Amino acid sequence: MVVKAEAAPGAPRSVTILGSTGSVGTQTVDLVARDPERFPVEALTANRNVALLAKQARDLKARLAVVADPAAYAELKGLLSGTGIEVAAGAEAVAAAAERPADWVMSAIVGAAGLEPTLAAVRRGAIVAFANKETLVCAGSLMMEEVKAHGATLLPVDSEHSAIYQVFDFERTDSVARLILTASGGPFRTRDRAFMAAATREQAVAHPTWDMGAKISVDSATMMNKGLELIEAHFLFGIPEERIDVLVHPQSVIHSLVEYVDGSVLAQLGTPDMRTPIAYALGWPARIATPAERLDLVKAATLTFEAPDPVRFPALRLARAALQSGGGAPTILSAANEVAVQAFLDRRIGFLDIERIVEETLTALPHRPLRDLAAVREADADARRIAAGRIQATGATAVGSR
Numbered sequence: 425m426v427v428k429a430e431a432a433p434g435a436p437r438s439v440t441i442l443g444s445t446g447s448v449g450t451q452t453v454d455l456v457a458r459d460p461e462r463f464p465v466e467a468l469t470a471n472r473n474v475a476l477l478a479k480q481a482r483d484l485k486a487r488l489a490v491v492a493d494p495a496a497y498a499e500l501k502g503l504l505s506g507t508g509i510e511v512a513a514g515a516e517a518v519a520a521a522a523e524r525p526a527d528w529v530m531s532a533i534v535g536a537a538g539l540e541p542t543l544a545a546v547r548r549g550a551i552v553a554f555a556n557k558e559t560l561v562c563a564g565s566l567m568m569e570e571v572k573a574h575g576a577t578l579l580p581v582d583s584e585h586s587a588i589y590q591v592f593d594f595e596r597t598d599s600v601a602r603l604i605l606t607a608s609g610g611p612f613r614t615r616d617r618a619f620m621a622a623a624t625r626e627q628a629v630a631h632p633t634w635d636m637g638a639k640i641s642v643d644s645a646t647m648m649n650k651g652l653e654l655i656e657a658h659f660l661f662g663i664p665e666e667r668i669d670v671l672v673h674p675q676s677v678i679h680s681l682v683e684y685v686d687g688s689v690l691a692q693l694g695t696p697d698m699r700t701p702i703a704y705a706l707g708w709p710a711r712i713a714t715p716a717e718r719l720d721l722v723k724a725a726t727l728t729f730e731a732p733d734p735v736r737f738p739a740l741r742l743a744r745a746a747l748q749s750g751g752g753a754p755t756i757l758s759a760a761n762e763v764a765v766q767a768f769l770d771r772r773i774g775f776l777d778i779e780r781i782v783e784e785t786l787t788a789l790p791h792r793p794l795r796d797l798a799a800v801r802e803a804d805a806d807a808r809r810i811a812a813g814r815i816q817a818t819g820a821t822a823v824g825s826r
């Protein structure tokens with residue numbers, strides 16, 4: 425990870441929020457809105473939630489508002505007419521928004537759609553607050569090379585990676601023995617496979633400790649989220665797969681840990697509120713106040729830990745195998761998972777079909793080296809095509825009343 429010269433603490437920092445209407449996006453807006461003098465807004469982007477995007481753009485006096493879906497352009501234009509706020513639409517316009525000269529860019533689009541805009545921000549050497557883990561999973565080595573080449577600063581926003589970042593010794597990486605990613609275990613932590621086979625969308629998105637977008641909530645239920653995070657941690661911190669462990673910790677108080685060679689274990693703790701890791705990245709290198717509930721360890725009283733169950737949650741094994749296999753395997757894993765999760769959310773397949781479709785797609789495709797972005801796009805497109813075929817075949821064999 426490249427860390428560039430520190431900005432003066434408290435100095436104004438212009439911001440762009442990619443995915444401002446999502447769960448991470450709205451929480452970033454919440455923090456930015458508390459100090460508009462310090463955080464002037466350059467651009468906000470969404471997929472098609474124009475009503476919220478227009479409101480955010482007006483409230484924050486953004487210079488530019490962009491929707492990825494071209495069909496939503498006219499409505500956004502109408503909602504912002506007379507405000508002087510520029511309006512644009514389309515995937516290229518989202519990437520162009522990231523090219524605009526904001527000091528700090530929040531990458532909070534969900535899925536591989538975030539790749540180009542995040543790269544655009546990295547390529548102009550911005551400080552990039554990084555929530556969009558699928559981007560790092562699908563193009564990890566290439567992204568980290570671009571970060572280095574352009575002197576960008578990548579600040580993790582995922583609570584686990586933010587925790588590790590805060591206690592990781594970047595000066596002496598050989599003193600790090602292992603990373604320990606904590607996981608809540610998701611809504612099905614204590615459920616058996618028969619329950620999961622019949623699980624509904626509503627049950628899968630009901631996360632016990634975090635309030636998040638639909639895709640990441642389902643990923644938490646399958647525990648693929650922890651698999652994606654393991655790959656993300658490998659690329660962010662340069663630690664090999666076999667030295668990254670996962671620990672189930674249902675209270676989500678310890679956000680992750682770093683074990684050093686002398687046996688010391690350092691951790692970051694807090695209540696489960698994404699505004700804390702977002703604020704860490706927004707204020708970095710200074711810390712800024714947040715309204716997050718303070719951690720009361722007496723009230724928390726008991727913190728518990730357990731090993732993840734590889735039989736009930738095979739997604740973690742799939743992610744480890746993909747990282748070991750290397751090349752395009754993580755790209756295929758992430759793309760197939762994205763397509764399968766969407767099919768589950770659309771009630772076209774069952775919950776356990778998600779992991780099966782990911783595994784079948786990983787088996788069906790060669791894991792070629794990723795020499796450039798064209799290779800990433802090809803692996804991503806191939807995986808989406810194979811996964812869509814498997815979903816169609818599954819849908820044909822009755823999913824019932826999900």
Ligand SMILES: NC(=O)c1ccc[n+]([C@@H]2O[C@H](COP(=O)([O-])OP(=O)(O)OC[C@H]3O[C@@H](n4cnc5c(N)ncnc54)[C@H](OP(=O)(O)O)[C@@H]3O)[C@@H](O)[C@H]2O)c1
Pocket residue numbers: 442443444445446447448449469470471472473474492518531532533534535537555556557558581582583634635636637638639640698
């Ligand atoms: N939520 C969390 O607490 C959390 C924690 C850690 C990491 N993350 C990661 O952060 C990312 C965002 O998660 P989230 O939960 O905030 O997701 P979310 O609530 O679903 O929001 C996604 C955002 O991306 C936009 N978007 C969706 N598809 C797009 C496309 N094709 N092109 C451009 N924009 C698009 C959405 O716009 P519309 O609103 O118009 O659809 C929305 O603004 C994910 O990678 C997730 O894994 C999230």
